[in-house]
Amino acid sequence: MPETDLALLIRAARGAGEIALRYAGHTAKRWEKPGGAGPVTEADLAVNDYLAETLRAARPDYGWLSEETEDSTARLSAKTVFIVDPIDGTRSFIEGGRTWAHSIAIAHEGVTVAGVVFLPARDRLFSAAKGEGAALNGAPVAARQTDNLRDAQILAARPITDQKFWNGPVPEFVRAYRPSLAYRMALVGQGRFDGMITFRPTWEWDIAAGSLIASEAGATVTDRRGATLQFNKADPRTSGVISAAPNLHRALARAHNSADGE
Template identity: 35%
Template sequence: MSDSMSPEAAQALVPALRATIREAATLALPFYQAGRQTGARVWSKSGGSPVTEADVAVDTFLKVRLSALLPRAAWLSEETSDDALRLKADLVWIVDPIDGTRAFMSGHPDWSIAVALLAAGQPVLGFVHAPVTDTFYEAAAGAGATRNGQPIGVSGQREIEGARVTGPKPMLERLARGAARDGVQPDLVTVERIPSLALRVVRVAEGSVDVGLVSPNARDWDLAGADLILREAGGSVCDLQGQPTTYNRPDPVHGELAAVSHGLRDAVVAAVGTR
């Protein structure tokens, strides 16, 4: 861990960070309507993706509170203009105020608030909170991962045959084709796609999903907190060469990725990488 953030110092932030994220959720929940369109104001960002007043409210709240909690940390989030000063910072908050905005807007429960703290480019704290179900995933580097305070770990699945998989259909089809033996594709259990990438990753960490595939153009804020939770649970988010994901680069955009246990990583990477 970075000289400027010891394990003890990171752990000391956990109670206040947990409370802050829970408070942030109370700003978003009044705009969420289960099974119905949100009552929040909605507009489009420059790239065409939607943003709601709830995204902005949560982002603003977290920026104020987390900056006060750790003033020397830089900031990178989905709803704040990027500041290149983060590239020279040892400590960086990476935040997605609402991961799965379209799910939030349509009344689907799978949206989350995702927060990570990087030290020397590596996540040392990771939090993913699903407000609708009041489910809280968290991890500190070297201290394991938990779901609502209980330890979690990846599944014991070691073969693609029979694996529970989720992600974009083209990548799932490539996984099946690439894992075929003698022309016979493996029998996969397809899990309904999880719109929040952070939740997709932590469900691999908790063992309810074996393989979570991620299409190109995910951002640091979608992944960093959940990735640490998965690392602490016995897996990782890797590219299709099996390399771990890196964060706080000049362009925080990623290519195709796989969230998977260490035991399944090589087989999944080899299969999905097959065109």
């Protein structure tokens, strides 16, 4: 029986984890990307090479979009495309932390249909296929169904508390943080946090897999203006993300000043 797309992603993620764990983050060769785009290490590139070889050999007709591969307009003519962040949370990896992830997704005609977020240092593999629900290490997960914005546990970076992002007073939610954006979205799907928000322009490879995991677990996921996420765009960036249970998502969207943002 042919391997499903999700099974392929899970297999590839496990292999990527084995490669990444061979490197000690604090001693791995690293350098800064041009234009202040952040750090990259030899582990990022080794994982990217492995994933490109493994995934594209299995699905040669799929396009390719990865943080660590020079972009090509060729992907725009493909109906189905891999969207990959070899290591999301590179700074955590460099510092010797365990909160970094492989984020691997497949999008068909702009919609994610399979996704995996794997944290090899924690052995946590989140997965989802469209219409089939989401799982953590094979066990089903579900987002919290809450509508109480006050005291909600929200994953977000510190700048989110800037008054300019909100129509009125900054909501009194409880802010928490994880370095990997993909992991933050997966944690919403797991139900460990009520929601996650980022109002900065966000790369597709950071959110493609996590957004599917969160939505398949019962969360609503949109950009910061409430629009449905679309993938494999010519400019592979999204105008922020709001992910939470439907009622809480509406409360966050109402409170957010979507006319402003980073």
